[in-house]
Amino acid sequence: MTEFEQPPPAAGYAEQIGAAGTTVKSGIVSSLKGVDDIEREIVSLVRNTVSNTIKATGSVSGEAVDTVRDVVKGAISASEEVGAGLVLASKSVAKGVVMGVSDVGGDVIGAAAETARAAVKGAADVGADVALVARSTVDGTVEAARETGGNVAATAVAAANGAIMEAGNISKTAAAAVTDVLSTVVTGVKQVAGAILPKAAGEAEAKPPSEA
Numbered sequence: 245m246t247e248f249e250q251p252p253p254a255a256g257y258a259e260q261i262g263a264a265g266t267t268v269k270s271g272i273v274s275s276l277k278g279v280d281d282i283e284r285e286i287v288s289l290v291r292n293t294v295s296n297t298i299k300a301t302g303s304v305s306g307e308a309v310d311t312v313r314d315v316v317k318g319a320i321s322a323s324e325e326v327g328a329g330l331v332l333a334s335k336s337v338a339k340g341v342v343m344g345v346s347d348v349g350g351d352v353i354g355a356a357a358e359t360a361r362a363a364v365k366g367a368a369d370v371g372a373d374v375a376l377v378a379r380s381t382v383d384g385t386v387e388a389a390r391e392t393g394g395n396v397a398a399t400a401v402a403a404a405n406g407a408i409m410e411a412g413n414i415s416k417t418a419a420a421a422v423t424d425v426l427s428t429v430v431t432g433v434k435q436v437a438g439a440i441l442p443k444a445a446g447e448a449e450a451k452p453p454s455e456a
Contacts, residue, residue, distance in 0.1 A: 264297040264311050265318030272322035272333060283336045290315055290340025295347040308350045309358055312341055316362035320370060330372045331380045334363050338384030342399065346392045356385040356399045357406030364410040368418065375421040378407035382426060404430040 261269060271289040297311045319337040323330040338359045345355040360381050367377035382403045389399035404426045411422040 261317050261321060262310075262314045264293055265314035265316075265321070267293050267318070268315045268337070269318035269322040269325075272319055272337075273325055282332075286319075286333060286336035287340040287343070290319070290337050291344040291347065294341055294344025298345070298348045298350060308345055308355060312345075312355055312358045313362045315341060316359060316366055320363075320366040324370055330367060330370070331376045334367075334377045335380040335384035335387075338363065338381040338403070339388040340384075342385050342388035342394075343392055346388070346394060352389065352392075352394050353398055353402045356389075356403040359385065360403040360406035361410040364407045364414070364418075364422065368414045374411060374414065374418050375425040378404075378411065378422045379425045379429075382407065382430065400430045 268290055271293075272286055294308075294311055294315060298308055316337060319333050320330060323333045338356075341359045342352055342356055346352050360378060363381040364374055364378050366372075367374045382400060385403040386396055386400050388394070389396045407426065408419055408422050412419040
């Protein structure tokens with residue numbers, strides 16, 4: 245993925261954010277500073293931003309990927325700015341992204357994978373706990389799929405695999421950590437993890453998220 249460069253300074257990171265990301269960043273900063281139900285507010289903000297941005301372009305498939313990446317960037321920048329935990333925000337952001345893409349009839353599975361990849365890359369860039377952010381992001385996509393009537397298992401696997409693949413681009417240590425955290429809740433991640441961490445491929449299958 246080229247959307248996230250290797251650890252830039254704070255100002256440089258913020259400058260990479262586009263309109264959708266800026267909207268989400270501003271909203272999250274405000275939410276984290278004073279709204280009681282932070283999670284619900286972030287989900288709503290991200291959902292509306294994603295769906296409105298995609299609708300405005302008239303291109304569900306082409307614009308969705310760029311919007312997802314930009315929104316995650318905005319969320320990460322907001323969390324850094326207000327000193328809030330990225331783990332908390334990443335779940336709500338992921339949930340909002342999947343719901344927003346679902347609202348416009350977009351590729352929810354692809355959005356889940358892209359969200360996880362962007363979250364993992366962004367977490368690494370700002371020095372956050374990549375494994376915990378990955379888990380939180382997958383949890384958010386699962387909740388969104390469940391609430392919108394989507395395919396929960398497929399969404400979870402897509403998000404988990406996206407997270408593992410991106411972690412593999414960072415280091416084998418990161419990939420191992422992400423795989424370890426996700427393999428207990430998502431069936432199917434071993435197929436991707438095996439390509440990055442051969443030893444992981446032979447480990448036992450895990451429980452699906454809907455039953456975990």
